[in-house]
Amino acid sequence: MAEFMTGLKRSCYCGEPRLSDAGKTLTLCGWVQHQRDLGQLIFIDLRDRSGIMQLAFDEDTDREVFQKAFSCRSEFVLAATGTVRERTSKNPDLPTGDIELAVTELRILAKSETPPFAIEENSKVSNETRLKYRYLDLRRPDMQRILTARHRIVKTAHDYFDDNGFLEIETPDLIKSTPEGARDYLVPSRIFGGKFFALPQSPQLYKQLLMVSGFDRYMQVARCFRDEDLRADRQPEFTQIDFEMSFVEQEDVMAIGEGFIKKAYKDLLNMDIPTPLRRMTWQEAMNRFGSDKPDLRFGMELHDVSDCVKNTEFKVFRGALAEGSVRGINLKGKANDLSRKEIDKLGEWVKSYGAKGLAWTRLADKETSSYEKFLAPEEVQAIRTALDAQPGDVLFLVASDENSVVYASLGALRCELARRFDLIDKSKPCLLWITDFPMFEYSKEEGRWMAMHHPFTMPNPEDLDRLESDPGSVRSIAYDMVINGYEAGGGSIRIHDTELQARMLKALGFAQEDAERRFGFLLNALKYGAPPHGGMAWGLERLVMVLLGIDDMRDTVAFPKVSSSADLMSNAPDVVDEKQLRDLSIAVAKE
């Protein structure tokens, strides 16, 4: 059986001793990274979360200890006591590379089977195996670094908001189901058979209630749940850094939000982010970058060429103009780096964003174009001028009778080309606010106007008179914080007036009864004196990704789910006992 720690006291972490500690007697604990048996000499690299220390066993070592060292294999857990001494052959790549521990006492605290993959940075192993053996995957230095950084960001949040007078108040996880947007996870009630709790998609309603309660400044590192079909950048459970404050306008919320992100960059990366952050309206972001989360670390802006073709004979373009537009981007100087075949593939690719196709002009030595032949020479020239076309450039145009399709297609194409041609300046992060979001967006599926953020978002008072007559033109007091092309956070000023909230729910097509049933407790609360309030939230996983430059959200979570929502390590979800279901008054439905 394994040995115990009885009577042993670890002196410090493996990565901490230095040459100045030579002569000291230390006890170190950790895992065997390598064991090298050189006959009369055995070296063991002992690893813990701080780093590695070389353990040395030689002819002076007690034979029993030597034999134990001989038996050690990778990932055995050891406690070693010995004397720090200078190495004969130093390792300049290791912070502890000048020294080793000449071991006098060794305990094998646990043995290990051969692990399914080597515990080292960038170990080559499939995602499935990593997740199945997550407890081993997490031993790798890169995973340790990421979760340490995640801790640091959360601690910074606790410190920053506490320093600014915010109280962390926990809101419930077992709440009423009020789906609007994503699906709720449901939790059957045992005591009220046939009734259900839901897990919160966000603490939105509760943090508004806390403002009604006079808490004035609230924050929470809050677990949230959305039962959506997962993508690479989604997890069914995720964490928000969430805050809300009373008696404020948009400027006050932004100032608090900027203060946090500035401190996070400083604490984690020792990087100074100049504030106030740049701002851009939603409309400008869409016009110039085709995205409400534009990455400004590179150019390749969108240009509206509708005017250039307003009288064209070319039906594809002309047909777009009444309701939509024709816009383009210019990929500078890459005409010889992008084959006709690759351009055709991009044409297929943009169709997933709703575009009917991609019009292009390649200004290589031999100029080729998919659309210029259909246009008058002055139209061709006008487009080229608008896009600042030079020899060597590639022009891409999208025409659609829906501007949203033009934006989405060109916005995505712009990012894809930048990625492919490495046009992004990664030397410094790019943060900005997007403001003045539309209050509503029209859902063709539902045949009604939906809230772009949520139904509690304050519309811009200047636009209130058009709330019913022209909802599409109403702006909201909502704002997103965009970092390097990702929506890192977002929030809004909320409606604090009962009548305006009722008017908003009506504009969104809620029957009064339905609104009462779902949000009645918030609507009631507003009747008893709600202060003007607003706030925002960051997705913690997204924040870790952006700050550390990680591509896979799963790497930011200790025990993540895969895209089917399953946990490969514990095999969850799983079947449960019939009795558990009976207790809950539910049954699994037959096909």
Added chain:
Amino acid sequence: MAEFMTGLKRSCYCGEPRLSDAGKTLTLCGWVQHQRDLGQLIFIDLRDRSGIMQLAFDEDTDREVFQKAFSCRSEFVLAATGTVRERTSKNPDLPTGDIELAVTELRILAKSETPPFAIEENSKVSNETRLKYRYLDLRRPDMQRILTARHRIVKTAHDYFDDNGFLEIETPDLIKSTPEGARDYLVPSRIFGGKFFALPQSPQLYKQLLMVSGFDRYMQVARCFRDEDLRADRQPEFTQIDFEMSFVEQEDVMAIGEGFIKKAYKDLLNMDIPTPLRRMTWQEAMNRFGSDKPDLRFGMELHDVSDCVKNTEFKVFRGALAEGSVRGINLKGKANDLSRKEIDKLGEWVKSYGAKGLAWTRLADKETSSYEKFLAPEEVQAIRTALDAQPGDVLFLVASDENSVVYASLGALRCELARRFDLIDKSKPCLLWITDFPMFEYSKEEGRWMAMHHPFTMPNPEDLDRLESDPGSVRSIAYDMVINGYEAGGGSIRIHDTELQARMLKALGFAQEDAERRFGFLLNALKYGAPPHGGMAWGLERLVMVLLGIDDMRDTVAFPKVSSSADLMSNAPDVVDEKQLRDLSIAVAKE
């Protein structure tokens, strides 16, 4: 409609200005506590989370502003700009009582209906109404104080553990159902129809996996869920301050635990708790106080009088001795304060703890006793001596062939009498560790030995040879932190050895297959090198109760559930749409 904050900036909180601020122009925001209309004068007490400021309106006030002030009712939300001036009649009970704000500009940010109860400390109102209108209940200064204290304790935990090298790592809320003890809340999976996630009862398995992963020192402020029938001191969702550490023995965990509680008392109450804390074995606590969470702020210890009656003719006592015992307590000097009727009631009451009855002797001017007549004089005398009986005392004895019944009955009686006769010295808190818990307790219901803590608790190595032969005598390396008679926290050293863990599960009656299915991922993890590790957790709600002297756990939670698990404010749980159930492949079972 309500007015907005547009262009306004709050200067400070209502409770902050002092006489030294006289002459300054300030903007204050808050709720109307009272409006007093004295004809030519109107006073409004404006309340926010910091306190109250008197707003003054007089003949110099702009008429429109005066009219607005006239219209204000309780709980209206105001923003008031004006000049700080010295009051003519001061209020020494109020920190801001020397001054008032002579208002020049007033905005009514929100009106309020008449609230269902007055927003003031100790407002007389039923619990149901408080919880239904929780957003108003939370406006009361006492609730604000409690949630502010809760925030402070949590912040102290984040600071303390970060300072000591612990990383906060979030463990998942959607996990596999492995019920052992309380019922799991289940969450149906949409993608895997017929399978379920469970909500965690604690992060136990995951924090052990993090130790296997080499994180070395983990902490989390973790939401936990138990679907139990609720009592006054239970909530279906609750929060633990949880930590775990590697390469340690019990002493190391206790030292970290003591450091936290010391800091919590200091930060919150400015109170110095001497450490190391007193310790007592489980057996001593049971023998002397009949409880594994003894309140040492008063005496009235239990005494074993079995020896005094070992040869007695009295069957009630003698029958108890083979397997159990006869024990007693002495309520000093209260013989004339406890009527025969009250004693009889206590006799009924202890039956809920399994006792068949309560034997008593009342040493009032006239001595009376329920049992002395059945005993020999020397037996009576021996019992009186053992209990240090003096004139004026009341003696209580419980006899049972199960010691657990004797302990439970007398332990509860001891606390009840202390409460009733106000014997508890509340001037300073009493903290101690209970150690050496039994590893197992026998469940008559299940007909098997159960783990008293959980199946991953390390048995005392000295007792390992009796694991199978005499489980009842095996001690575990588990420890509870008891404060003022409450179990505030607890933990253990865990099993880090694969073989010992397998042996333990076998001793607990788990079939290997069942153990694999439920805890397979932990058992697998132990095969790859688990360090010796241990930790503990505090119940946050309990900690807030104990530190602040609160009786009702619901007062420590912003949005609590009642004992049926329902939320009276939002009316959760509730029925959901059929479509939601169809998506989840479940149906509500018919009766």
